[in-house]
Amino acid sequence: MKIEDDLNTEHSRAMWLEWKRRIDPSHYPDPKTRAEAAESAQRSMVADGLIDRGSRPAPSTLLNEKGNPNFGLNFYVLNARGEFAGVSMYESHFAVCTAGGPQTLPTEPLFAEKLTG
Numbered sequence: 001m002k003i004e005d006d007l008n009t010e011h012s013r014a015m016w017l018e019w020k021r022r023i024d025p026s027h028y029p030d031p032k033t034r035a036e037a038a039e040s041a042q043r044s045m046v047a048d049g050l051i052d053r054g055s056r057p058a059p060s061t062l063l064n065e066k067g068n069p070n071f072g073l074n075f076y077v078l079n080a081r082g083e084f085a086g087v088s089m090y091e092s093h094f095a096v097c098t099a100g101g102p103q104t105l106p107t108e109p110l111f112a113e114k115l116t117g
Helices: 010-023 031-047
Strands: 074-078 084-088 093-098 101-106
Touching: 084 093
Parallel strands: none
Antiparallel strands: 074 084, 093 101
8 A cells, every 4th residue: 555645744634634523523623613612611710710810720719718728639559569558638538459358448648637618
């Protein structure tokens, strides 16, 4: 099979994307429609106080009344020997299944309180 030089150009990629947009518009929306939807979502998030006008998370939504993070973050680790641990921003639990059966265990929290909100 001969590989045509033209198949790997910006022009051929643009033509392929246009074809994909026409046959599957839900996954490959028109760039103008996509931009309009993104702008609408951004305006909505600004109005709700989730982000400021610079598209950054609004500071008031990131911290709670104590000045601590207003969101949870969990990490689960497993080493080659099968030892495991769960660590989190706030009190939390994680599930694990070992030879002894399934268990729900507490994580090791950075802040000794529950996330509220």
